[in-house]
Amino acid sequence: MPAESSRGLESVYRLHRGELLRFLTARTGDPGEAEDILQEVWFRLHRSADAPVANARAYLFRVAQNLVVDRLRERQRRMKRERLWLEEHAATAASGETLDPGRNAEEALLEKEETGLLAAAVETLPEGARRVFELHKQEGLSHAEVAMRLGISKSGVEKHMAVAMKYFRRALLD
Template identity: 35%
Template sequence: MSESGILAVYLQERSKLARLLVARLGSAEEAEDILQELWLKLNGTPLGPISEPAAYLFRMANNLAIDRRRSAAWRAVREAEWVETQPAASELPDTTDVMIARERLAHVQAAIAAMPEREARAFRMFRLEGKPQKVIAAEMGVSLSLVEKLLQNAYRRIHDAGRENDAGRRAPPRLFSKEDRT
């Protein structure tokens, strides 16, 4: 059967195909979408001889409906999983927490920048690059105990910088003492 012949059978069987698709999909709009897709496939694809053109069309329509339902099911699963992975509003940090975290990060970065070069290098290699202390010692050409000391000093500097930062952000001074309130 030629292309024009299969298109003629399509036009002849269109109402039956539409009923089949509505029954399969439960939606006249989706059935029309699939009929349009079927028309485009028939129009754009060279076909060989088809002995049962009506059965061929119904099989194609049914396959397209199955594909549509599978896609919809996967889309629903994907969207449900996406929604599950999104944090709830209560899980998001408030503005104050974000500002405090940024301020702390700036102080840590400043503390690292103020460290002696070997200390900062050992700290970056260990904490940021995730290298073992033995590897750091070998790369820097120093002993393992020196790497441990460099890291201890780095931690102490960062800790001290954090305490200095927190001291500046303590509770506001009291305007009245306990004796003044009585």
């Protein structure tokens, strides 16, 4: 079989593209990654010199397999780096240095805004719903305990809580 140039490799690539894709999908387990590697095979063909290749199909599959191995090695290196970083920072935290486990500034700002909206909503609640809400949520009493303290039924407590929740949903969604 005569040696093939890069132009011949392109035609062999087109001929075996589907087979290469199945090969790569089987090797990686990820159709998206297989497509990426297939595209990289294509680029390698275009960047390669016009050196003759004795068996174009075997060459294409070898290039594809080498790219799969390269990606696997890179993934392993990245995982090792991340593991070492986590171990280092866990050791730093254990040594007494504090790491900030808190939320980022945006999350803190959003929480503060929601808290303000809820506080305003509590102020606008009807008197009965506000009292039930404060006893249940702020003082931690059960529905039965709230009912006994206010002299209403447990069903009445549940209805007042439903009214309060309706006000809160409206306050947060509007």
